[in-house]
Amino acid sequence: MTGRHSGLTLLLIAIVGFLTICPVIMLVFGSLSEGLTATGTFTLAKYIAAYTDPALLEVIWNTVIFVGGAASTATALALFLAYLNIRTDIPFKFIFGIISIIPMMIPHLLFSVSWVLLLNPSNGILNLILRQVFSLHHAPFNIYSLPGMVLVEGLLDLPIAYLIIAPAMASFDASLEESSRVCGASTGKTIFRITLPVLRPAILAAFILCIIRGLASFAVPSVIGMPGRIYVLATHLYQMVSTGFAADYGKAAALGMSVLLAAIILIYLYRYLTSASDRFVTIAGRGYKPTIIKLQRSRIPLFLILGFLSFILIILPVVVLFYTSLVPYSMVPSMRAFSMMGLKHWIEVLNDPISLLSLKNSLFLGVFGATIGIVLSIFVAYVIVKVRSRSAGVLESLSFLSFSFPGIVIGVGFMWFFVRTPLYATIWALLIGYIATYLPYGVRPLSSAFVQIHDHLEESSLVAGASYLTTLRRIVIPLLVPGIVSGWVLMATMFVRELSLSVVLSRPGTEVLAVQILRFSEDGLWGKLSALGIMMIGVSTLLVLLVNFIGRKFRPVDR
Amino acid sequence: MEIRIAGLRKHYASEGRIIKALDDVDLTIPSNQIFTLLGPSGCGKTTLLRSIVGLESPDAGEIRIGDEIVYSSARHISVPTEKRGLGMVFQTYAIWPHMNVYDNVAYPLQNRKVPKEEIRRRVAETLAFVQLEGFENRPATKLSGGQQQRVALARALVAQPRVILFDEPLSNLDAKLREETRKELKTFLYDLQITAVYVTHDRVEALALSDTIAVMRAGRIIEIGSPKKIYFDAESEFVADFIGRANLVKAVVREQLSGTTIVDSAIGRLACRKGNFSPDSHVTLCLRPEFISLTRGDHPGTNVVQGTIASMVFVGDAFEGEIRVGDQHLLARIEPETDLAVGDEVGFQVSPDHCLLVAG
Helix, strand or coil: CHHHHHHHHHHHHHHHHHHHHHHHHHHHHHHCCCCCCCCCCCCCHHHHHHHCCCCHHHHHHHHHHHHHHHHHHHHHHHHHHHHHHHHECCCCCHHHHHHHHHHHHCCHHHHHHHHHHHHCCCCCHHHHHHHHHHCCCCCCCCCCCHHHHHHHHHHHHHHHHHHHHHHHHHCCCHHHHHHHHHCCCCHHHHHHHHHHHHCHHHHHHHHHHHHHHHHHCCHHHHHHHHHHCCCCHHHHHHHHHHCCCCCCHHHHHHHHHHHHHHHHHHHHHHHHHHHHHHHHCCCCCCCCCCCCECCHHHHHHHHHHHHHHHHHHHHHHHHHHHHHHHCCCCCCCCHHHHHCCCCHHHHHHHCCHHHHHHHHHHHHHHHHHHHHHHHHHHHHHHHHHHHCCHHHHHHHHHHHHHHHCCHHHHHHHHHHHHCCCCCCCCHHHHHHHHHHHHHHHHHHHHHHHHHHCCHHHHHHHHHCCCCHHHHHHHHHHHHHHHHHHHHHHHHHHHHHHCCCCHHHHCCCCCCCHHHHHHHHHHCCCHHHHHHHHHHHHHHHHHHHHHHHHHHHHCCCCCC | CCEEEEEEEEEEEECCEEEEEEEEEEEEECCCCEEEEECCCCCCHHHHHHHHHCCCCCCEEEEEECCEEEEECCCCEECCHHHCCCEEECCCCCCCCCCEHHHHHHHHHHHCCCCHHHHHHHHHHHHHHCCCCCCCCCEHHHCCHHHHHHHHHHHHHCCCCCEEEEECCCCCCCHHHHHHHHHHHHHHHHHHCCEEEEEECCHHHHHHHCCEEEEEECCEEEEEECHHHHHHCCCCHHHHHHHCCCEEEEEEEEEECCCEEEEEECCEEEEEECCCCCCCCEEEEEECHHHCCCEECCCCCCCEEEEEEEEEEECCCCEEEEEEECCEEEEEEECCCCCCCCCCEEEEECCHHHEEEEEC
């Protein structure tokens, strides 16, 4: 079987290798060159300039606090929530399901903006309310601060940490704890001596993934950090390439090299931990249930905490955006505010040619980009799971690599590449960049779908006289539909909201939704921003519903 | 259709060691027979089956099905699986979960571009043959284990293949269903008069189903014969031990008579089934528990063994008894309604035909 697929494997290695290695090579190349137009002349000047910058020390300090703080917050909260859901009798457990899928619903950019709208010092709604109620002279909270950034990023990374920790918690062999109890340990002692140590690989993996996401995060540092003049590496790099007169891509590339290197090391550490955790956590596949702890008196207080968390995670951002899009300027909700509500901002956005263009571009990138991305993912996942040759292992490592890519850094790498091709400043540059950066999001659900298709299902089709292509069309693809749907949805929603890569690659004419929203935020046009933001959520939701509908139609026999 | 296999070789490298899954196998599978490849797991039987159907590519050798060469390393021929025109029942049945019963069974015919009307007719016929009439629209996932097995059989049969292959098709069924399905399968295959190659590690299955059994070990075929021949007259200790429960006793050949061979063994002097051994050679005496029938007290006559009952375990249809004869322990089957008890002095007389001698 392997001989038949070696051609396919090599072709895929070439494509995926081009997508992932090319921007990295261009980044290296760019960091050693004079400028975008004067390439080829070798120089170390960019490295010297980037690393002797006196501002760098503070930037690094901010980054460490921001990334470490956010990852700790997210992991601790995720651990708490996972334990509540899986091991206690807390009511309304469906809330946990919702918490774990909200990253699909509310883009990070809009989530950050909604917190600015609530807690900015001059006219944040919550601040205004508190000032009125307690007649204060100053706003009690300032979101434009490091603690503000840590809080918002921590909440944003919570779902991903939860998705790693919860399954590990669920597959935990309860007899490990039971024997600890038999040996005389209390519930609390068992948690700290047995439960947490056994779950350590999953907890560490979640923490590391949160660090990678924090390093790559651009929404929070740009919307919350920059107005407060708190720069982290991502925004520091953004400044180098975005200040119109003296954009220095070489310096950005030189500094970006370190960020990328750190991210790549972390992602392979993450992978090592997750593969090790398979061996470590004892999984009993016999459909048993872990023992449920009765919360008794703490049941209601814990539920209130959960309720509060899901309120600020899910409901508050949408409500704030919706409210802001309807009132003429920032004001405390009151009778007067409600009487002044109107569609002014919505009409302005719908008459703004750039906003409309960005809506069109993002929709195109979402639909067309995700379709191409998923086709590529199908082949890549097939080779990784089913062919299993040595070159398939190379392909797996390659396709996993871009999981670590911080958008800004890799955007700079792509910039060096595209500037010498006719693709520069076209929508195709964005399309290629998106697929390269988000390929793992398509490959992962498809890999797990392929794992579930037993080899015998394909082999029996061959024995029944079907050619390889017929087998793919009639057996493999139909069984893949659920994986294809979830992969497509994931990619499309990522593409519709994409920010960090787009801020580098987007040019006049190729504006996308997130970049346009960032512009509104920089100009303080909160009403227009909210209107466009809600349209963005609408577009994502529509795509999700549509594809789920189509996916259902493709299943001939109900399962 | 006859299958001829010559010099078939397949080696794997695993954890730094070379594993010989097929070690120069030569084999002729006669047409219209049920031919079983029997052996412990890892003996290469599944690799051999998968090489015949083309899902595995051997390193060297030749496979002919009828007059067609489907694989030859020397002539660089390797007919792809889908062009070999065979039928196969997989261990997992491999019923496609997104199709109903009709689509599953019709699939091989659709691939052979058979007209729609004929497909309908032949699927109906085949489903009737495996006693699944009226199941056409049943989703594949709504079938019981036994029904899935029959859909898999129908799918393998529907295109009237030259050869049908079975890869441990009963191992996923529970014990009771396995017995019923085994009988059914035997009837189906007997009615069809088709060449069937059957892979199993279950000796009862092999004995009950086959016309011919080939016992495999470590990539080699070590013995071929009818079930009776393999059971009563195995040539090697491995086969004798693998095909059934056996007491293996070291013995030395003393004398060759006209109908029997006389040996001295740890359980005394015995007349055995005639074997081609020279006097004084060391052999193994193989005595199956089911041919030992114990009675209390001393036994007159020849070919008699005397001992004491060391233990008795009730297993439902019989007692499994252990008899101490000198230093030797023998397993024996004891009738369930016996009045024998542990510690009794017992003896048995054994027919020379049931004393099998193998080399070693």
